[in-house]
Amino acid sequence: MRNLDIKSEFPESLTHGVRVAKQNRGSTGEGIWRVEVVDPLSNGVPSISLDTVVKCTEAKDNHVEEMPLADFIDFCVQYLDGEGGMILDMPFLERITEGEIRVFMLRNKVVNIVHKKPADVPDAFSATLFSGAKYSYESPDQWPELVQLVTANVPVIQQRLGNYDLPLIWTIDFILDTDKQNGNDKYVLGEINASCVGFSTHLELSKDIADEIVRLMEAEAVVNPRWVAFAT
Ligand SMILES: Nc1ncnc2c1ncn2[C@@H]1O[C@H](COP(=O)(O)OP(=O)(O)O)[C@@H](O)[C@H]1O
Numbered sequence: 001m002r003n004l005d006i007k008s009e010f011p012e013s014l015t016h017g018v019r020v021a022k023q024n025r026g027s028t029g030e031g032i033w034r035v036e037v038v039d040p041l042s043n044g045v046p047s048i049s050l051d052t053v054v055k056c057t058e059a060k061d062n063h064v065e066e067m068p069l070a071d072f073i074d075f076c077v078q079y080l081d082g083e084g085g086m087i088l089d090m091p092f093l094e095r096i097t098e099g100e101i102r103v104f105m106l107r108n109k110v111v112n113i114v115h116k117k118p119a120d121v122p123d124a125f126s127a128t129l130f131s132g133a134k135y136s137y138e139s140p141d142q143w144p145e146l147v148q149l150v151t152a153n154v155p156v157i158q159q160r161l162g163n164y165d166l167p168l169i170w171t172i173d174f175i176l177d178t179d180k181q182n183g184n185d186k187y188v189l190g191e192i193n194a195s196c197v198g199f200s201t202h203l204e205l206s207k208d209i210a211d212e213i214v215r216l217m218e219a220e221a222v223v224n225p226r227w228v229a230f231a232t
């Protein structure tokens, strides 16, 4: 995934296949667009012209719009406004039909997996609830390879994102891809959510989450005597 200069780079990017352009501040699929060229391109074209018609599908509700690439680019300029405005560009991963795999984290531990399958209708690629995706709640035991991958990489994620303390609860979303070298499954990071993650659909985790909060407050009380956990 890379931050894109949409005007100068997106026409070239589209020659590599179907793309997903993402605004930086979206949620529930808003401003997340799958973009594909409608008529097949000839091999080896370095870039496509701005009057090429593209089919754009928004993850919010899987609705489709067709327009010249120039119009799509003009439309996306709104996503660049203000602080943090940017557009991320990544290849469209067609194995999204097998579902997005949400790893639900309690600090450094994987505590749940949510498997989110897009609606089974033409053009659907969105794993968001409002778009009709179906969620199933699975045990981390069913995903040993992924759990191992995530657990081993928590320190790397933490370091790459600025060495902040880990959030109490956060989620890491993956989409499956196939490694071209050996045909093995590959997990591609789609996004990390670290704010406003709720656990009302995971109430069985309440005790573990409460225990973790108490541990954090006790640890804080050790380093900061003014903040004594549960002082009487
Ligand atoms: N590269 C991709 N390939 C296939 N589907 C994608 C890709 N990126 C995002 N999606 C789909 O779009 C949805 C919304 O994208 P996401 O990055 O999760 O944004 P949001 O913050 O709005 O949830 C995902 O749940 C997934 O279904």
Ligand SMILES: [Mg+2]
Residues within 6 Å of the ligand: 028, 029, 173, 191
């Ligand atoms: Mg998402």
